[in-house]
Amino acid sequence: MKKKILTILMFVVILFSMTGCGGVKIRQIETKSLKYVEYNNGLVKLKVPEGWKVDVIGDYIHYTVKAYDPNNPTYQFFFNLKTEGYNKSEAAKAWQKKFYPNKIFAKNPVISTKDTEGFYKIFNELGPLNNTSAFTFPTITDFTVVEKLGKGLVGGDVLRATFKDQDGNDAEGLFSAYVYDVGPYYVSEDFLSAKQVDIQYLNVYDTIFITAPKDEFINYQDVLNTVASSLEFSETFLNGFNKQQDAVMKNFQNVRNICNQITDGIMDSWEKRNASFDIMSQKQSDATLGYERVYDTKTGEVYKAYNGFTDDYDGKRYKTITDDMYTKGISGYIEK
Numbered sequence: 001m002k003k004k005i006l007t008i009l010m011f012v013v014i015l016f017s018m019t020g021c022g023g024v025k026i027r028q029i030e031t032k033s034l035k036y037v038e039y040n041n042g043l044v045k046l047k048v049p050e051g052w053k054v055d056v057i058g059d060y061i062h063y064t065v066k067a068y069d070p071n072n073p074t075y076q077f078f079f080n081l082k083t084e085g086y087n088k089s090e091a092a093k094a095w096q097k098k099f100y101p102n103k104i105f106a107k108n109p110v111i112s113t114k115d116t117e118g119f120y121k122i123f124n125e126l127g128p129l130n131n132t133s134a135f136t137f138p139t140i141t142d143f144t145v146v147e148k149l150g151k152g153l154v155g156g157d158v159l160r161a162t163f164k165d166q167d168g169n170d171a172e173g174l175f176s177a178y179v180y181d182v183g184p185y186y187v188s189e190d191f192l193s194a195k196q197v198d199i200q201y202l203n204v205y206d207t208i209f210i211t212a213p214k215d216e217f218i219n220y221q222d223v224l225n226t227v228a229s230s231l232e233f234s235e236t237f238l239n240g241f242n243k244q245q246d247a248v249m250k251n252f253q254n255v256r257n258i259c260n261q262i263t264d265g266i267m268d269s270w271e272k273r274n275a276s277f278d279i280m281s282q283k284q285s286d287a288t289l290g291y292e293r294v295y296d297t298k299t300g301e302v303y304k305a306y307n308g309f310t311d312d313y314d315g316k317r318y319k320t321i322t323d324d325m326y327t328k329g330i331s332g333y334i335e336k
Helices: 002-017 090-099 116-121 123-130 217-230 235-244 255-271 276-289 323-327
Strands: 025-028 036-040 044-049 053-057 064-069 072-086 141-151 157-164 170-181 186-188 196-198 202-213 291-296 302-306 318-320 332-335
Touching: 044 053, 044 064, 044 217, 072 217, 090 196, 116 123, 116 141, 116 157, 116 170, 141 255, 157 255, 170 217, 170 255, 202 217, 202 255, 217 255, 235 255, 276 291, 276 323, 291 323
Parallel strands: 302 332
Antiparallel strands: 025 332, 036 044, 053 064, 064 072, 072 202, 141 157, 157 170, 170 202, 186 196, 291 302, 291 318
């Protein structure tokens, strides 16, 4: 008898765990149940969702960190302190190819606009030049700026952008990087020409981005922000960094927690974004995938409901959202 009662109680518990208030069946979004673990390799530490991978590469001033979900690497955080050797123009690259064809400058890409957007337009060229068996640079194809959200902490812009990932799927994220021009260095185009070419290369500092599949960034922004803002460099790292840093890096404030500082600025810019893109994109997503969106009038939480839910539902707790609510992440799904 006791065993039978226990079985019934367990069934009731399971039933209630699958059912929201008012008899509505709710499946919580996975971000609600994520557990975080600490990654620490003695040089950097950061918090990542359980099951994520962290890859690193580079010396102290070129150190690069990539944290991502191996099941879908588009959920990712990327940070690099410095890359260098970018050409300013096609003419500069042509000069390098002509006179120093085997040097890295002859192979490096051109950032013709010398700004954050221009850098991400050529970001994919970093992979073939720098990938190793232990570290692969992310794929960012068809980089398209949706909105310029402001200036980065050390320079450059904060950009909201869409792109295609390594599988050709639509994705989106927040991006920042500081493209630095140390000044010109002119040389003759060739031995017989009076035309001058500026061959001084560009440096890029504090490349940072967080991304997710299209229309999922809103739901994952808190997770990605937690990862990015948690990165901290150790004393061992800082000792090595201080010996290698250049003139620009000496102006960085509190390198130990530089990601936290940069991320604070990025997320502040995100909160001030234009909502029209979110509203349009989320509406299109719901129409394509067959959802309607409602909110809990008691908690304010937003849910994606199966198409036809508002026709079936005769209660008062869940109501159709207003347009401004499309800028909020969802808390889960209402299922039949």
